[in-house]
Amino acid sequence: xxxxxxxxxxxxxxxxxxGEISSKELTEAHIVAVEAARPLNAFITETPEKAxxxxxxxDTRRAAGEAGILEGLxxxxxxxxxxxxxxxxxxxxxxDGFHPTYESTVSRNMWDAGAVLLGKTNLxxxxxxxxxxxxxxxxxxxxxxxxGDNRPLVPGGSSGGSATAVAARCALGATxxxxxxxxxxxxxxxxxxxxxxxxxxxxxxxxVAFASSLDQAGPMARSVQDTAILLRAxxxxxxxxxxxVNVAVPDYEAAMTGDVKGMKIGIPKEYRVDGMAGEIDQLWxxxxxxxxxxxxxxxxxxxxxxxxxxxxxxxxxPAEASSxxxxxxxxxxxxxxxxxxxxxxxxxxxxxxxxxxxQRRVLIGTYVLSAGYYDAYYNKARKVRSLxxxxxxxxxxxxxxxxxxxxxxxxxxxxxxxxDPIAMYLNDVFTVPASLAGLPGISxxxxxxxxxxxxxxxxxxxxxxxxxxxxxxxVLEAAAxxxxxxxxxxx
Amino acid sequence: xxxxKGKTGEWEMVIGLEVxxxxxxxxKLFSGASTEFGAVPNSxxxxxxxxxxxxxxxxxxxxxxxxxxxxxxxxAQINLTSVFERKNYFYADLPQGYQISQYLQPIVGEGTIIxxxxxxxxxxxxxxxxxxxxxxxxxxxxxxxxQSYIDLNRSGVALMEIVSKPDMRSAExxxxxxxxLRTILRYxxxxxxxxxxxxxxxxxxxxxxxxxxxxxxxxxxxxxxxxRFVQQAIEQEAxxxxxxxxxxxxxxxxTRLYDGMKGTSRSMRSKEEAHDYRYFPDPDLLPxxxxxxxxxxxxxxxxxxxxxxxxxxxxxxxxxxxxAGVLVADRDTAAFFETVAxxxxxxxxANWVIxxxxxxxxxxxxxxxxxxxxxxxxxxxxxxxxxxxxxxRIAKEVxxxxxxxxxxAAAIVEAKxxxxxxxxxxxxxxxxxxxxxxxxxxEQFKGGNEKILGWFVGQVxxxxxxxxxxxxxxxVLRKKLG
Numbered sequence: 027x028x029x030x031x032x033x034x035x036x037x038x039x040x041x042x043x044x045g046e047i048s049s050k051e052l053t054e055a056h057i058v059a060v061e062a063a064r065p066l067n068a069f070i071t072e073t074p075e076k077a078x079x080x081x082x083x084x085d086t087r088r089a090a091g092e093a094g095i096l097e098g099l100x101x102x103x104x105x106x107x108x109x110x111x112x113x114x115x116x117x118x119x120x121x122d123g124f125h126p127t128y129e130s131t132v133s134r135n136m137w138d139a140g141a142v143l144l145g146k147t148n149l150x151x152x153x154x155x156x157x158x159x160x161x162x163x164x165x166x167x168x169x170x171x172x173x174g175d176n177r178p179l180v181p182g183g184s185s186g187g188s189a190t191a192v193a194a195r196c197a198l199g200a201t202x203x204x205x206x207x208x209x210x211x212x213x214x215x216x217x218x219x220x221x222x223x224x225x226x227x228x229x230x231x232x233x234v235a236f237a238s239s240l241d242q243a244g245p246m247a248r249s250v251q252d253t254a255i256l257l258r259a260x261x262x263x264x265x266x267x268x269x270x271v272n273v274a275v276p277d278y279e280a281a282m283t284g285d286v287k288g289m290k291i292g293i294p295k296e297y298r299v300d301g302m303a304g305e306i307d308q309l310w311x312x313x314x315x316x317x318x319x320x321x322x323x324x325x326x327x328x329x330x331x332x333x334x335x336x337x338x339x340x341x342x343x344p345a346e347a348s349s350x351x352x353x354x355x356x357x358x359x360x361x362x363x364x365x366x367x368x369x370x371x372x373x374x375x376x377x378x379x380x381x382x383x384x385q386r387r388v389l390i391g392t393y394v395l396s397a398g399y400y401d402a403y404y405n406k407a408r409k410v411r412s413l414x415x416x417x418x419x420x421x422x423x424x425x426x427x428x429x430x431x432x433x434x435x436x437x438x439x440x441x442x443x444x445x446d447p448i449a450m451y452l453n454d455v456f457t458v459p460a461s462l463a464g465l466p467g468i469s470x471x472x473x474x475x476x477x478x479x480x481x482x483x484x485x486x487x488x489x490x491x492x493x494x495x496x497x498x499x500x501v502l503e504a505a506a507x508x509x510x511x512x513x514x515x516x517x
Numbered sequence: 518x519x520x521x522k523g524k525t526g527e528w529e530m531v532i533g534l535e536v537x538x539x540x541x542x543x544x545k546l547f548s549g550a551s552t553e554f555g556a557v558p559n560s561x562x563x564x565x566x567x568x569x570x571x572x573x574x575x576x577x578x579x580x581x582x583x584x585x586x587x588x589x590x591x592x593a594q595i596n597l598t599s600v601f602e603r604k605n606y607f608y609a610d611l612p613q614g615y616q617i618s619q620y621l622q623p624i625v626g627e628g629t630i631i632x633x634x635x636x637x638x639x640x641x642x643x644x645x646x647x648x649x650x651x652x653x654x655x656x657x658x659x660x661x662x663x664q665s666y667i668d669l670n671r672s673g674v675a676l677m678e679i680v681s682k683p684d685m686r687s688a689e690x691x692x693x694x695x696x697x698l699r700t701i702l703r704y705x706x707x708x709x710x711x712x713x714x715x716x717x718x719x720x721x722x723x724x725x726x727x728x729x730x731x732x733x734x735x736x737x738x739x740x741x742x743x744x745r746f747v748q749q750a751i752e753q754e755a756x757x758x759x760x761x762x763x764x765x766x767x768x769x770x771x772t773r774l775y776d777g778m779k780g781t782s783r784s785m786r787s788k789e790e791a792h793d794y795r796y797f798p799d800p801d802l803l804p805x806x807x808x809x810x811x812x813x814x815x816x817x818x819x820x821x822x823x824x825x826x827x828x829x830x831x832x833x834x835x836x837x838x839x840x841a842g843v844l845v846a847d848r849d850t851a852a853f854f855e856t857v858a859x860x861x862x863x864x865x866x867a868n869w870v871i872x873x874x875x876x877x878x879x880x881x882x883x884x885x886x887x888x889x890x891x892x893x894x895x896x897x898x899x900x901x902x903x904x905x906x907x908x909x910r911i912a913k914e915v916x917x918x919x920x921x922x923x924x925x926a927a928a929i930v931e932a933k934x935x936x937x938x939x940x941x942x943x944x945x946x947x948x949x950x951x952x953x954x955x956x957x958x959x960e961q962f963k964g965g966n967e968k969i970l971g972w973f974v975g976q977v978x979x980x981x982x983x984x985x986x987x988x989x990x991x992x993v994l995r996k997k998l999g
Contacts, residue, residue, distance in 0.1 A: 107571075108569075108570060108571045114570070116570070121570070124570070126569070126570070126571075127564075128564060128569070130571060230571070230573060231571065231572070231573050232571040232572075233571050234570045234571050235570075235571060235801075237800070238800035238801050239800035265575065266573060266575060267573050268573065268574065268575055268576065268801060268802050268803060269800075269801065269802075269803060345797060346797075346800050348605075348795075349603050349605050349614070349615055349795070349797070351614075352605060352607065352613065352614020352615055353568040353570070353612060353613050353614050355607060355609075355614060357609050357612070357667070358567055358568070358569075358612060359569070359570075368608075368609055368665075369607075372607055392795065395605070395795035395796075395797055396793050396795055397793045397795075400795075400797075404797060
């Protein structure tokens with residue numbers, strides 16, 4: 027770890043602004059770090075030459091007085107974002123050799139703001155997973171280790187490569203996408219901050235789709251303020267995404283006033299689930315205390331349909347995925363396995379191109395949408411989804427934000443839970459409800475487990491009120507003063 | 518209603534039609550790619566049409582306007598909320614692996630079409646619904662021994678699926694329905710109705726029953742691409758079903774494919790083999806909400822439709838229902854007629870447009886745009902008839918000349934000296950001569966044979982090469998023959 031790679035975005039931004047470092051220097055240090063961290067498998071594609079080229083261009087812009095809000099900052103891009111001319115895989119065999127001719131809106135926004143691409147980060151195949159183990163390009167190792175135990179742990183998922191890259195100091199920040207917790211859970215597992223904004227805040231155009239009604243891009247970084255800076259650049263209305271919402275993007279950094287006096291923080295009683303580790307509950311209580319000490323008021327609330335959220339999510343997301351993934355058929359791009367007939371070509375291509383978890387979800391999704399089962403599963407799930415959204419709407423009549431744990435456990439071992447999809451899906455129990463309701467949420471590192479692994483607390487906000495989420499998260503972050511570092515730090 | 522006589526008695530057809538009409542719009546339903554017909558394969562394909570990863574549909578507002586306009590033209594319910602759903606199935610020319618369509622909540626609900634039948638009778642056929650959907654691409658199977666070629670130019674083009682109620686009872690009615698629907702779409706400018714280019718295609722739902730009995734099991738015959746083929750397919754399928762039923766068999770609910778060349782159909786798939794399309798609301802698109810005021814605005818700007826135009830022609834111009842029907846069948850023809858009739862006798866105009874003018878169009882193969890005689894010139898001819906410059910008989914001659922040479926009627930009349938003789942002294946002189954030379958005929962007239970007057974008229978016309986004013990000739994003859 028060099029001094030440059032240990033900077034926060036805020037710190038790097040200030041040094042760049044003062045002219046004490048150049049983007050080229052900053053980027054070179056990160057390129058070295060990316061190489062050094064190869065054993066973690068955080069990147070599917072490294073783009074060092076492109077990074078240097080972008081860094082040089084950034085330094086030129088800065089010299090000309092045209093610095094954007096991410097000017098010169100090297101970041102990782104989850105390999106679910108289509109990047110023009112750069113291999114884009116969604117961590118799937120089926121997208122073999124796919125080089126988009128277009129740039130996703132979110133990545134385009136970031137380049138326009140001056141950011142530098144270090145490479146495309148690893149993820150669960152098509153963002154389906156909570157461990158990053160389903161990637162065709164292999165699992166990602168969490169840079170953290172349990173105390174006195176060198177067995178590799180998962181970084182969580184699906185944005186596991188981004189979380190690892192940021193935690194291991196390979197990148198100042200990274201993009202993630204969150205469908206049911208894919209930003210927040212890996213952020214918690216890797217001891218960093220991950221923010222899922224309101225559905226519709228960031229354009230989905232150019233992001234390989236998993237579950238369209240849930241997918242949302244968001245930032246991952248090592249401080250709340252860093253994620254606030256990244257989100258401001260990523261967000262914005264996009265006419266090319268019909269579900270993107272035309273509301274102004276505020277200056278999230280400015281919202282972090284540190285003042286939460288008199289704010290009401292909801293504590294949902296239904297989140298005290300069976301089997302939750304005692305240390306998670308203790309951290310949650312600690313979080314409540316920190317906010318109370320800062321002048322906020324904790325209010326017990328009820329989100330009565332919480333226990334239906336996970337099954338609802340695991341009907342809606344595979345249903346949409348089964349349809350979204352139909353386009354990977356071997357006809358136009360990516361992998362094609364020949365067959366004697368069109369159907370045989372489809373079967374061979376999709377059989378070989380999709381991994382086991384993707385196939386499982388396509389099968390589940392096809393099943394819940396099929397005639398005779400549609401009403402019992404898909405339609406019922408849609409109804410429950412609106413009840414869950416209604417729970418939140420009711421709660422937000424009384425409170426400004428909601429505090430919960432991010433995940434029911436710390437990071438687990440690579441290979442664990444692979445034979446038990448239900449146990450794997452339970453990772454998302456605290457993150458999925460807000461996803462179904464389309465609400466913003468952030469995970470911040472708030473403490474360590476008894477085994478020395480990071481644990482996250484989650485703050486949820488009202489739709490398009492990311493400002494309150496950042497404000498409360500900033501206060502929580504300051505109180506938690508999380509300084510622990512992972513076992514593996516790059517270069 | 519026409520019944521089919523079988524061995525065991527009479528059968529009645531029950532017919533419903535599903536028409537796919539390509540919407541007239543510059544760009545596709547959910548992308549900016551061009552919709553122009555006949556372009557080089559795969560030259561009009563956007564990233565969305567090719568279903569590249571991460572691409573999203575954006576609804577074309579103009580297409581929505583066209584669908585609303587069509588719904589209003591069909592006197593149908595406009596649904597202010599409608600929902601796009603995905604119809605999932607795999608095919609090589611369906612890049613997304615689903616077609617974006619409307620299913621449970623279409624943009625247009627129930628409406629009505631009035632059929633104009635051969636005998637001048639009219640009959641109402643209900644419209645069940647109209648919904649918007651994407652067209653698929655085109656598979657080309659005859660270019661390579663083992664592989665197919667795919668052209669995605671058509672992929673994503675907007676279609677309106679217009680579904681009738683099962684209200685038709687004969688092939689003729691089905692034909693009348695398609696003609697009337699096409700006329701309405703063309704009036705509205707929402708579909709060009711060119712069946713040979715595939716911009717209007719029909720699926721036929723048909724079942725047979727004993728008159729008065731409940732409906733039988735239906736078959737669906739797909740993609741019949743001309744009105745003639747639709748009628749043939751109906752006749753053929755009706756006979757096939759009657760035969761099956763009279764032989765004690767049962768009609769299998771199935772989809773059939775019609776071969777217009779052979780005039781036969783074959784089973785494509787049975788109900789059991791039918792796809793499970795797994796419809797669900799497209800999460801990339803929000804429900805389509807229309808503003809009532811916007812719909813109202815489209816309504817006030819609708820062109821006059823054929824039924825209203827026909828009623829007006831009958832009421833204001835005193836035309837027969839039949840003539841009015843012929844004139845309004847095509848928007849351009851109706852406009853042509855109105856130009857000719859403007860400030861003139863509308864019945865005279867109608868007779869000339871329907872008679873000589875249509876006859877000349879048919880004979881020459883020209884259309885209104887290319888015809889050598891335009892509405893102004895035809896009007897000029899009618900003016901010469903009305904003001905007595907030429908007779909109706911001479912006018913036919915002049916019209917032929919006009920068609921031949923593209924000149925104004927007045928110029929031809931002048932050049933050929935066809936001007937009617939309306940000088941009574943000239944005609945009186947001629948009449949005197951004829952009376953003097955034909956005492957026998959004069960005797961007959963005086964004996965009460967009124968018909969002989971026509972013979973005298975003929976003599977005067979002969980002497981003047983038809984140029985004598987017939988009214989004046991009659992008048993003079995009656996006076997002189999006393």
